[in-house]
Amino acid sequence: MQITVNGKAHEVDVEGDMPLLWVLRDELGVKGVKYGCGVAACGACTVHIDGVAVRSCQVAAEDVDGEVTTIEGLGQPDALHAVQAAWVAQQVAQCGYCQSGQIMQAASLLAENAAPSDDEIDEAMSGNLCRCGTYPRIRAAVKAAAKTLQEG
Numbered sequence: 001m002q003i004t005v006n007g008k009a010h011e012v013d014v015e016g017d018m019p020l021l022w023v024l025r026d027e028l029g030v031k032g033v034k035y036g037c038g039v040a041a042c043g044a045c046t047v048h049i050d051g052v053a054v055r056s057c058q059v060a061a062e063d064v065d066g067e068v069t070t071i072e073g074l075g076q077p078d079a080l081h082a083v084q085a086a087w088v089a090q091q092v093a094q095c096g097y098c099q100s101g102q103i104m105q106a107a108s109l110l111a112e113n114a115a116p117s118d119d120e121i122d123e124a125m126s127g128n129l130c131r132c133g134t135y136p137r138i139r140a141a142v143k144a145a146a147k148t149l150q151e152g
C-alpha cells in the first residue's frame, strides 16, 4: 500500500492490520515516534493524520486515510515549528521519551484552538503521560507557543 509520511510517498508491503506505529518505526525507519503502551493509554506514539493528533499504535495501516506527519516533519526544513521552539525555550524535556508525542498533541491542539485556557490545555494533553512529571513546563510551553502563533 502507499502511505505519505512527512510529505514523501512510500510503498510499503505490510499486512493491513499492522499498526501505523510499526509501519513508521520498523518499515520506514521513522524513530521519533515512540512505543509506550500499545493500548492508547500513554500518547507516546502520537502523530498527525491530516493535522489531527492520533495514537499511531491504534491506527491500522489500511485505515490511514490522509497524510501522516511525525515530529521529524512538523517544522520546516530550516525552522522549528512554534511548539518545538517553545519546548526548547522552556526546557521542557527531561528523559525525553514522551516528548515527541506531547509536542504532536500540543501542535494539533493549537491548530484547532489558537488560545486554549489552562483547562483546555490540561484536557487536550491529559492522554499524554510523562513519567518524569514535566507537566508544568508542558503547559507553559503550550501557552508560549500559542502566543508566538498569535503574534504571527
Ligand code: FES
Binding pocket: 034, 035, 036, 037, 038, 039, 040, 041, 042, 043, 044, 045, 046, 055, 056, 057, 058
Ligand atoms: S503507545 Fe500508543 S498510546 Fe501508548
Ligand code: FES
Binding pocket: 093, 094, 095, 096, 097, 098, 099, 129, 130, 131, 132, 133, 134
Ligand atoms: S520527559 Fe521523561 S517521560 Fe516525559
